[in-house]
Amino acid sequence: MSAASQARRRRGADDLEIVVFEQSGWVSYSACGEPYYLSGLVPDLDRLVARRPEEFWARQIDARLHHRVEEIDAAAGKVTVRSPDGTETYGYDQLVYATGASPVPPAIEGADAAGVFPLETLDDAAAIKEAMRTAKRAVVVGGGYLGVEVAEAFADSGLETVMVTSGSGVLNRSLDDDMVDLATREAVAAGLSLVAGHRVEKLVTESGHVKGVVAGELIPADVVVVGLGTSPVVDVAVTAGIPLGPTGAIAVDARQRTEIEGVWAAGDCAEAHHRVTGRPANVHLGTVANKQGRVAGINLGGGDATFPGILGTAITKYRGVEIARTGLTEAEAAAHEIDAVAATTSSTTTAGYWPEAEPMWIKVVVDRATARLLGAQIVGGKGAGKRIDVLAAGIWNEMDGHRFSMMDLSYAPPFSGTWDPVLIAARKAAEQT
Amino acid sequence: MSAASQARRRRGADDLEIVVFEQSGWVSYSACGEPYYLSGLVPDLDRLVARRPEEFWARQIDARLHHRVEEIDAAAGKVTVRSPDGTETYGYDQLVYATGASPVPPAIEGADAAGVFPLETLDDAAAIKEAMRTAKRAVVVGGGYLGVEVAEAFADSGLETVMVTSGSGVLNRSLDDDMVDLATREAVAAGLSLVAGHRVEKLVTESGHVKGVVAGELIPADVVVVGLGTSPVVDVAVTAGIPLGPTGAIAVDARQRTEIEGVWAAGDCAEAHHRVTGRPANVHLGTVANKQGRVAGINLGGGDATFPGILGTAITKYRGVEIARTGLTEAEAAAHEIDAVAATTSSTTTAGYWPEAEPMWIKVVVDRATARLLGAQIVGGKGAGKRIDVLAAGIWNEMDGHRFSMMDLSYAPPFSGTWDPVLIAARKAAEQT
Numbered sequence: 096m097s098a099a100s101q102a103r104r105r106r107g108a109d110d111l112e113i114v115v116f117e118q119s120g121w122v123s124y125s126a127c128g129e130p131y132y133l134s135g136l137v138p139d140l141d142r143l144v145a146r147r148p149e150e151f152w153a154r155q156i157d158a159r160l161h162h163r164v165e166e167i168d169a170a171a172g173k174v175t176v177r178s179p180d181g182t183e184t185y186g187y188d189q190l191v192y193a194t195g196a197s198p199v200p201p202a203i204e205g206a207d208a209a210g211v212f213p214l215e216t217l218d219d220a221a222a223i224k225e226a227m228r229t230a231k232r233a234v235v236v237g238g239g240y241l242g243v244e245v246a247e248a249f250a251d252s253g254l255e256t257v258m259v260t261s262g263s264g265v266l267n268r269s270l271d272d273d274m275v276d277l278a279t280r281e282a283v284a285a286g287l288s289l290v291a292g293h294r295v296e297k298l299v300t301e302s303g304h305v306k307g308v309v310a311g312e313l314i315p316a317d318v319v320v321v322g323l324g325t326s327p328v329v330d331v332a333v334t335a336g337i338p339l340g341p342t343g344a345i346a347v348d349a350r351q352r353t354e355i356e357g358v359w360a361a362g363d364c365a366e367a368h369h370r371v372t373g374r375p376a377n378v379h380l381g382t383v384a385n386k387q388g389r390v391a392g393i394n395l396g397g398g399d400a401t402f403p404g405i406l407g408t409a410i411t412k413y414r415g416v417e418i419a420r421t422g423l424t425e426a427e428a429a430a431h432e433i434d435a436v437a438a439t440t441s442s443t444t445t446a447g448y449w450p451e452a453e454p455m456w457i458k459v460v461v462d463r464a465t466a467r468l469l470g471a472q473i474v475g476g477k478g479a480g481k482r483i484d485v486l487a488a489g490i491w492n493e494m495d496g497h498r499f500s501m502m503d504l505s506y507a508p509p510f511s512g513t514w515d516p517v518l519i520a521a522r523k524a525a526e527q528t
Numbered sequence: 529m530s531a532a533s534q535a536r537r538r539r540g541a542d543d544l545e546i547v548v549f550e551q552s553g554w555v556s557y558s559a560c561g562e563p564y565y566l567s568g569l570v571p572d573l574d575r576l577v578a579r580r581p582e583e584f585w586a587r588q589i590d591a592r593l594h595h596r597v598e599e600i601d602a603a604a605g606k607v608t609v610r611s612p613d614g615t616e617t618y619g620y621d622q623l624v625y626a627t628g629a630s631p632v633p634p635a636i637e638g639a640d641a642a643g644v645f646p647l648e649t650l651d652d653a654a655a656i657k658e659a660m661r662t663a664k665r666a667v668v669v670g671g672g673y674l675g676v677e678v679a680e681a682f683a684d685s686g687l688e689t690v691m692v693t694s695g696s697g698v699l700n701r702s703l704d705d706d707m708v709d710l711a712t713r714e715a716v717a718a719g720l721s722l723v724a725g726h727r728v729e730k731l732v733t734e735s736g737h738v739k740g741v742v743a744g745e746l747i748p749a750d751v752v753v754v755g756l757g758t759s760p761v762v763d764v765a766v767t768a769g770i771p772l773g774p775t776g777a778i779a780v781d782a783r784q785r786t787e788i789e790g791v792w793a794a795g796d797c798a799e800a801h802h803r804v805t806g807r808p809a810n811v812h813l814g815t816v817a818n819k820q821g822r823v824a825g826i827n828l829g830g831g832d833a834t835f836p837g838i839l840g841t842a843i844t845k846y847r848g849v850e851i852a853r854t855g856l857t858e859a860e861a862a863a864h865e866i867d868a869v870a871a872t873t874s875s876t877t878t879a880g881y882w883p884e885a886e887p888m889w890i891k892v893v894v895d896r897a898t899a900r901l902l903g904a905q906i907v908g909g910k911g912a913g914k915r916i917d918v919l920a921a922g923i924w925n926e927m928d929g930h931r932f933s934m935m936d937l938s939y940a941p942p943f944s945g946t947w948d949p950v951l952i953a954a955r956k957a958a959e960q961t
Contacts, residue, residue: 128881128941142881240940370936381946382939403934410938419938448561448575481911484937484948488921491935501836502924503803504917505843505852506815507673508561513814515917 096123096146097385098191098361099156101392108155111396114185115156116176118163121217122148127381129220130241133227134248140217167192167335169355189357189395192332192345193388196325196363196379201236203321205298210305211319214241223320230254230317234308236295238265240411241322243282247413250286254318258287259310261294268324269409271424273439274472277456281474282413290314325379327364340366344377349401351391359395361387368404371422371469371490372431378407406470408487410480415453417480421487422470425460434463438523442516444478446508455479457516459486459496459524466495466525471517478510485517496525529556529579530818531624531794532589534825541588544829547618548589549609551596554650555581560814562653563674566660567681573650600625600768602788622790622828625765625778626821629758629796629812634669636754638731643738644752647674656753663687663750667741669728671698673844674755676715680846683719687751691720692743694727701757702842704857706872707905710889714907715846723747758812760797773799777810782834784824792828794820801837804855804902804923805864811840839903841920843913848886850913854920855903858893867896871956875949877911879941888912890953892919892929899928899958904950911943918950929958 099113115122123146131137151158159178166175167190175184198213205211210230212223227233233249235242238260249256258265263272264279265287283289293310298319300306307315327344329337338354340346345360347353349368353360362384369376383405393400408421428435437460443452453476460470471486473479489499500522504515532546548555556579564570584591592611599608600623608617631646638644643663645656660666666682668675671693682689691698696705697712698720716722726743731752733739740748760777762770771787773779778793780786782801786793795817802809816838826833841854861868870893876885886909893903904919906912922932933955937948 125879125881125941125946127939127946128879131882131941136883137881244940380939382936385946386934403931404936406936408936408938410940410943412940412942421936421938446558446561448558448570449564450569478911478914481914481938481943482917484915484918484950485921487937488918488925488935492921492925492927494925498836501819502921503815503837503839503841503854504920505841505854505914506560506813507677507843507845508558508564509845510843510914513558513560513818517917 096151096158097388098193098359098392098395099151100154101389102396103154103156105393105396105398113156115151115158116162116164116174117158117160119216119218120160122146122151122158122160124217125381126215129214129217130244130248132220133223133245134251140221143217164331167331167337169335169337169358172357190359191391191395192337192353192358192360192364193362194328194331194364195384196327198321198325199323201295201321201323203295203297205300205305206321208298208300208305209303210317211298211321214245214320214322223318226318227252227254232316233257233318233320234259234314234316235320235322236308237322237324238262238267238291239269239322239324240266240409243411243413245320245322246287256288257290257314259290259293259295259308259314262291264289264291265413266411266418269420270418270472271426271458274456274458274474277474278416278418281416285414285416287413325363327377329364332360332364340375342366342375342377346375350394351387351402359391361391367402370404370406374431376405376407378405380409382408406487406490408483410483412480415476417473417475417477419473419480419483420471421483422468422490423460424470424472428460428469433469435460435469436463436524436527437461438520438527440516440520440523442512442519444476445510446512449508451509453477453479455516457482457520459520461496461524461528463528466497466528468494468496468499468521471520482515482517486521489521496521500525529584529591530821531626531792531825531828532584533587534822535829536587536589538826538829538831546589548584548591549595549597549607550591550593552649552651553593555579555584555591555593557650558814559648562647562650563677563681565653566656566678567684573654576650597764600764600770602768602770602791605790623792624824624828625770625786625791625793625797626795627761627764627797628817629760631754631758632756634728634754634756636728636731638733638738639754641731641733641738642736643750644731644754647678647753647755656751659751660685660687665749666690667692667747667749667752668755669741669752670755670757671695671700671724672702672755672757673699673842676844676846678753678755679720689721690723690747692723692726692728692741692747695724697722697724698846699844699851702853703851703905704859704891707889707891707907710907711849711851714849718847718849720846758796760810762797765793765797773808775799775808775810779808783827784820784835792824794824800835803837803839807864809838809840811838813842815841839920839923841916843916845913848909850906850908850910852906852913852916853904854916855901855923856893857903857905861893861902866902868893868902869896869957869960870894871953871960873949873953873956875945875952877909878943879945882941884942886910886912888949890915890949892953892957894929894957894961896961899930899961901927901929901932901954904953915948915950919954922954929954933958
């Protein structure tokens with residue numbers, strides 16, 4: 096929808112017809128907000144809709160819900176679309192492929208039972224919310240961002256909730272092990288009930304409804320949400336001969352063009368240039384999807400925009416525990432054969448003597464030879480997480496830890512120490528080089 | 529003390545004797561924390577002391593309290609020092625001039641009455657706290673950072689408190705008028721009682737004790753704190769022939785050397801290179817003073833450090849209203865004959881549908897020709913203020929608003945919209961060019 100909006104902004108309806116095919120019944124909504132609908136913080140699903148279809152229609156963007164593109168004939172410039180009314184073919188001059196990512200299906204016995212859900216669309220959220228009405232016990236399978244947020248939502252809703260992860264703790268695919276340990280310890284202290292280091296062996300069912308999760312032990316559950324990550328939706332693209340990149344997502348250039356003339360791709364289904372590794376990456380984040388859609392739409396509309404790449408910046412929280420990351424972890428740097436060193440500082444979210452001071456740990460990863468900032472991870476109390484953005488800005492601008500540490504950041508006791516801890520963490524990391 | 533610590537770290541006591549003369553009875557304390565001692569949030573003054581004199585003595589840093597340097601003979605390498613024991617002369621090879629800034633004395637009739645205070649040292653804080661015990665009504669003269677923080681402290685302590693400022697609202701020397709209006713409106717909504725646009729004509733006294741402040745009207749007061757800004761303490765330097773720069777503070781190079789061989793200067797008494805104007809500036813902020821002291825100490829100790837300059841980044845709050853700035857305001861840009869344009873966005877501190885979402889306004893100032901970021905100002909609820917650091921990092925790295933707007937910043941509904949408002953504000957400003 097970002098692409099459609101930007102294209103429309105540049106070319107009027109008499110100049111460019113825009114049709115959007117959307118397989119679900121929703122457009123332009125905040126999937127990231129769904130856990131907070133489950134918890135009740137967001138009182139109804141409509142609040143998560145940024146723009147209703149009518150708003151697009153009013154701008155001559157013909158958004159068609161419950162329409163799924165089944166096939167693309169890129170040579171002929173045609174798509175085959177299935178809808179409740181049947182299957183039809185539409186011609187196009189320019190195509191934006193923006194199918195997103197979908198949950199990795201659980202290859203677990205019993206996963207098709209009633210009471211077991213993914214959480215992707217608003218319909219999923221509505222179904223889970225309905226199941227929560229009668230549920231007493233919940234299990235969240237997976238310790239990623241979705242798992243953390245749904246576990247919080249369930250627990251805050253009064254469900255007896257257990258998270259099961261095969262990793263050593265929460266967010267173990269996003270953070271280095273030492274930061275996983277800190278994040279996990281803090282989340283557990285905040286009430287997270289966790290079974291770590293166990294794959295789910297199977298789901299126990301009764302009359303077709305889930306009754307429990309076996310992961311080392313049997314954990315009773317009336318409702319189970321499975322969040323084992325997402326993968327780019329590229330099936331139709333593959334059949335159409337639109338090339339994928341090394342990540343398995345669609346290869347695009349900086350203007351969001353695929354390798355097929357007239358076909359663009361943007362969002363979770365497309366690759367993005369990683370500014371630190373210099374390699375293609377495929378992350379599934381609304382921030383990146385929005386920006387890429389915007390770039391595709393501007394270009395399609397005759398403008399000239401480039402997508403500058405990503406750092407993989409992300410943030411979440413479990414109750415009062417904020418967790419954020421950007422750039423590369425130490426482990427990711429090693430996987431890319433980058434010789435990195437790191438330092439982790441223990442500090443507070445405000446001046447130490449401020450009564451609301453909460454613990455905060457910041458890990459900064461730098462290149463051993465140049466002290467260039469490569470990545471950062473933060474775990475801490477209120478006010479900790481968003482500090483990742485300053486570190487992201489430093490990495491984005493290819494600063495080294497020494498230079499970064501001397502930046503003129505804001506200070507007052509309710510907000511930080513005289514040297515904001517991000518500055519100290521960067522300096523300590525640079526001093527390891 | 530930063531300079532002394534860094535010098536000692538590089539040169540042992542057998543190699544370098546370090547003597548510190550301090551006119552007050554305190555070293556290494558957080559002046560910025562004093563308002564929060566007044567409010568009771570910080571229960572005792574000792575909490576504001578970062579390092580006690582004993583800690584410095586233990587590292588062979590001979591910190592002498594109640595010693596005031598009266599005269600410097602730079603040619604002979606001697607200082608004349610007055611202490612309770614009399615006046616003595618000490619020789620030196622290297623001198624660091626770090627006298628800070630002191631409150632501008634109020635040229636107001638009655639300002640010498642009992643119950644009227646500056647707030648600079650811990651002794652001032654102790655005296656005000658004592659006066660608060662019997663006071664019922666307080667007036668804060670001045671609407672700057674100190675005024676805002678002391679007004680909050682007084683009001684939160686139950687005193688009937690009025691702020692008097694000659695400006696149109698709070699922080700009128702730090703923000704553009706439109707942001708002053710927003711900050712003032714929000715602070716007043718949060719309980720600030722303000723008499724704006726009035727200079728204090730005189731203080732009314734009775735038996736030598738303040739009874740009220742006349743500023744258009746008579747405002748009764750048992751305790752008055754005057755915060756009319758601070759000026760660099762350069763009297764001894766001037767007499768010694770240490771050259772000042774155009775701001776009236778001591779001229780220094782990037783290594784914190786004054787123009788006199790063997791004499792360094794750092795902190796509020798010294799100038800700093802402003803990275804946006806390219807001109808010397810003199811700001812009185814602990815962040816800058818700490819960094820400059822560190823640079824002077826490293827260099828004095830035989831290392832090689834440079835101070836990279838400032839942006840004038842600052843932050844404060846009045847209850848739940850956070851206010852921050854960095855770089856140049858529109859007015860400051862105009863004063864420096866920089867052709868600037870600006871945009872102000874109205875957004876929220878979190879996703880709009882998040883229940884704790886609070887209003888946030890971000891003004892971004894850019895160069896009209898290049899869209900380069902020049903400055904930013906923020907007013908908003910919890911989580912708003914520290915966002916200034918991301919904008920500071922963008923200005924620091926000479927980013928333009930377009931490039932800045934595409935940075936990969938963190939997003940989750942409890943923290944921001946999909947596009948963090950700082951990104952949108954920068955883009956809107958750049959679109960004005």
